[in-house]
Amino acid sequence: MAFVVAALAHATTPGVPNCTVQWHTQALDHFNFAENRTFKQRVLRHDGFYRPGGPILFYTGNEANVELYVNATGWMWENAGALGALLVFAEHRYYGESLPLGAASTANGSTLRWLTMEQALADFASVIYDVRRELKAPQTPVVAIGGSYGGMLAAWLRLHYPSSVVGALAASAPVLAFDGLPSAKYAKFDGNSYWRAVTRDATPAAGAAAGCEAGVRASWPHLFAAAATAEGRATLGRAFSLCDPLASAADGERLAATLLNAWDTLAMGNFPYRSNYLVYQQTQDPSVTLPPWPFRAACAHFSGANASTPASELLAAAARAAAVLYNASGKSTCLAVAADPNFDGIWDYQYCTERLPQETYFSLDGGADMFWRRPANATAIAEHCAAKYGVKARAAWVSTIGFEGASNIVFTNGEYDPWRAGGVVTNLSASVIALEVKQGAHHLDLMFENDDDPPSVRAVRSAQLAAVRRWISS
Secondary structure (H helix, E strand, C coil): CCEEEEECCCCCCCCHHHCEEEEEEEECCCCCCCCCCEEEEEEEEECCCCCCCCCEEEEECCCCCHHHHHHHCHHHHHHHHHHCCEEEEECCCCCCCCCCCHHHCCCCCCCCCCCCHHHHHHHHHHHHHHHHHHHCCCCCCEEEEEECHHHHHHHHHHHHCCCCCCEEEEECCCCCCCCCCCCCCCCCCCCHHHHHHHHHHCCHHHCCCCCHHHHHHHHHHHHHHHHCCHHHHHHHHHHCCECCCCCCHHHHHHHHHHHHHHHHHHHHCCCCCCECCCCHHHHCCCCCCECCCHHHHHHHHHCCCCCCCCHHHHHHHHHHHHHHHHCCCCCCCCECCCCCCCCCCCHHHHHHHHCCCCHHHCCEECCCCCCCEECCCHHHHHHHHHHHHCCCCCCCCHHHCCCCCCCCEEEEEECCCHHHHHCCCCCCCCCEEEEEECCCCCCHHHCCCCCCCCHHHHHHHHHHHHHHHHHHHC
16 A cells, blocks of 8 residues: 655645645455455645654544544644644545545445445554554554544544554544443433433523523424415515425425524534634635534524514524524525435435434434424335435444443543533543533534633643543553
8 A cells, every 4th residue: 555645735824734645545345355446545644743753643534525624623733742743634435535436436325335434444544554654663652533423433443443543532422322232331322312402502501592492492383384385385485585485395394404404503513712613514615604602693593582472583583593504604695495304415324324323313302302393213214225325224233332341532522512412421441531521512622722712621632632641651
């Protein structure tokens, strides 16, 4: 295996412009010796902090372009100097420019069949092996770092390839969001707990305006009643400034899913300062940001609402709340209703096969959460996966992975992050520990330091650094 290197222009702020791009020749299928095809996996690295004998901080890439994580993962950039570390960011196969079959990679279930977390972990182990070999330092300590799915992969990399990484920082990693995990230590996962966490974010206990939860809860019956008639659908079109008219009651369901996605995204991105992180993928514009505490900003439009608030006021509040996300640029003239209610692209394939968690498949009940009743439908999901990809899920496959015997993993979860519902929130052993980021959202601890950070995240980052120092010195 070899690297092809292309230099990127240097910039004064840490991120993609400070990196070199390397193309790693990667096996298409690590587990089939009859399959000899390869592809080019994109890896970004920064050598400026590296001192011989120093560690490698290795980002386990997520389900998006690797640039997103290079530019957002400030923890790595801010601690690499003190550690004398080499920074490596590996792009996940099938995402960004790491396309195993080129343009055909994501065409259907046949071309997607090498999109598994097992293949991705083997990719990462292969990259680590080659980087060490290039450094002529095969024992160089490597620390896996990741947030969200990347955090899951960081923890699993430590489990599956313990000789590749000495430890893992797994931020906002819902590694317990599976049914049937093989230990009494893990409570049975309840998907609705995700939406209950989003609902808590809409209460004064999480800093939201009083009336937000009640107002959001009260808005759905009015939305669905309006969607049932042509006159009502026209009313919804005006209330939400829809780009295209609603043609049927089913389109009302798609509008509801679009609004649900806004609350979901704003809960994950409820950072205390302006952030581009969760809007960059849809805008590709680094100048577009969400406001500080964006979930609270959305909730402010429901301030003082209750079950008796007139329907017109509730729908207007829902439209303004959704605009916090969908019109973050201030330039949108209409709201596009999502054609895909799952908002997940090829991640849907990873759900359909290995059940990697996707919140849009979790149950809504309209009681414990502030949404509407939509129970998870296993039959409909199975039919969808068979029709779209020709696959049947191995529902218990990932559940065979527990953390007994694991070591050197720090799990972190934000108080406001709904993915904490599937995260490790209590210590599992002396070296597999859980830290909470009070007032934190989705892997806030991995972001760049900010003057508006809550004190809790500073303490968590210090604990993470102390853990890394222990691992690389042992």
